[in-house]
Amino acid sequence: AQSVTQPDIHITVSEGASLELRCNYSYGATPYLFWYVQSPGQGLQLLLKYFSGDTLVQGIKGFEAEFKRSQSSFNLRKPSVHWSDAAEYFCAVAIDNFGNEKLTFGTGTRLTIIP
Amino acid sequence: GAGVSQSPSNKVTEKGKDVELRCDPISGHTALYWYRQSLGQGLEFLIYFQGNSAPDKSGLPSDRFSAERTGGSVSTLTIQRTQQEDSAVYLCASSSRVRAGGSKITDTQYFGPGTRLTVL
Numbered sequence: 001a002q003s004v005t006q007p008d009i010h011i012t013v014s015e016g017a018s019l020e021l022r023c024n025y026s027y028g029a030t031p032y033l034f035w036y037v038q039s040p041g042q043g044l045q046l047l048l049k050y051f052s053g054d055t056l057v058q059g060i061k062g063f064e065a066e067f068k069r070s071q072s073s074f075n076l077r078k079p080s081v082h083w084s085d086a087a088e089y090f091c092a093v094a095i096d097n098f099g100n101e102k103l104t105f106g107t108g109t110r111l112t113i114i115p
Numbered sequence: 116g117a118g119v120s121q122s123p124s125n126k127v128t129e130k131g132k133d134v135e136l137r138c139d140p141i142s143g144h145t146a147l148y149w150y151r152q153s154l155g156q157g158l159e160f161l162i163y164f165q166g167n168s169a170p171d172k173s174g175l176p177s178d179r180f181s182a183e184r185t186g187g188s189v190s191t192l193t194i195q196r197t198q199q200e201d202s203a204v205y206l207c208a209s210s211s212r213v214r215a216g217g218s219k220i221t222d223t224q225y226f227g228p229g230t231r232l233t234v235l
Contacts, residue, residue, distance in 0.1 A: 036226075042228060043119075043206060043227055043229050044206065044208075044226040046224075046225070049223055090158065092158075101146075101210075101224075102148060102171070102174070103148075103150070103224060104160070105158035106157075107157050108158075
């Protein structure tokens with residue numbers, strides 16, 4: 001079965017600094033890859049997704065992620081964070097199981113922004 | 116509607132009572148998923164509906180959990196004889212699945228705001 005690892009439980013960065021959130025997956029083939037963000041008391045919002053093609057994908061709010069097959073990674077990056085980016089970030093993978101693309105999530109990374 | 120809606124937003128119940136949680140997917144989305152988010156287990160898949168096909172119930176944690184989807188739209192997740200370990204946020208997601216010839220095109224799951232269930 002596929003699995004997702006987000007090794008960083010909590011990250012603190014200064015406003016304006018760059019950000020990289022790590023995500024590694026375990027699966028024999030290339031899964032579909034996603035990053036979602038969850039603000040306090042809110043549902044999950046899709047930031048970006050990778051299905052195939054260009055390994056560098058752009059998302060909303062200035063985020064991007066790069067799929068690296070050799071490292072089984074899909075790290076999320078942002079060149080300059082804003083205070084509003086404080087939230088919890090989830091990496092997820094999906095495989096096509098006879099049409100059921102249920103998501104397997106990582107445990108999440110909580111991002112704190114300091115002035 | 117513009118997005119996935121869920122009701123109620125919060126539900127407090129006593130141990131042993133039954134609860135029903137409702138999900139209204141995005142209009143036209145054929146696939147519907149239920150997930151559970153709890154402190155101990157993170158985000159877990161519960162059940163999947165696609166059109167008129169039999170649902171994939173492989174994620175349901177016990178036979179106290181059941182779900183139905185009426186008319187291919189609204190879904191209800193029912194938990195019978197609730198236990199304290201059922202306390203969690205229950206999230207619903209919907210997606211539109213499109214296949215084109217020999218190439219598969221898959222879509223994204225859009226999530227509702229969730230129902231926070233507290234079992235006392």
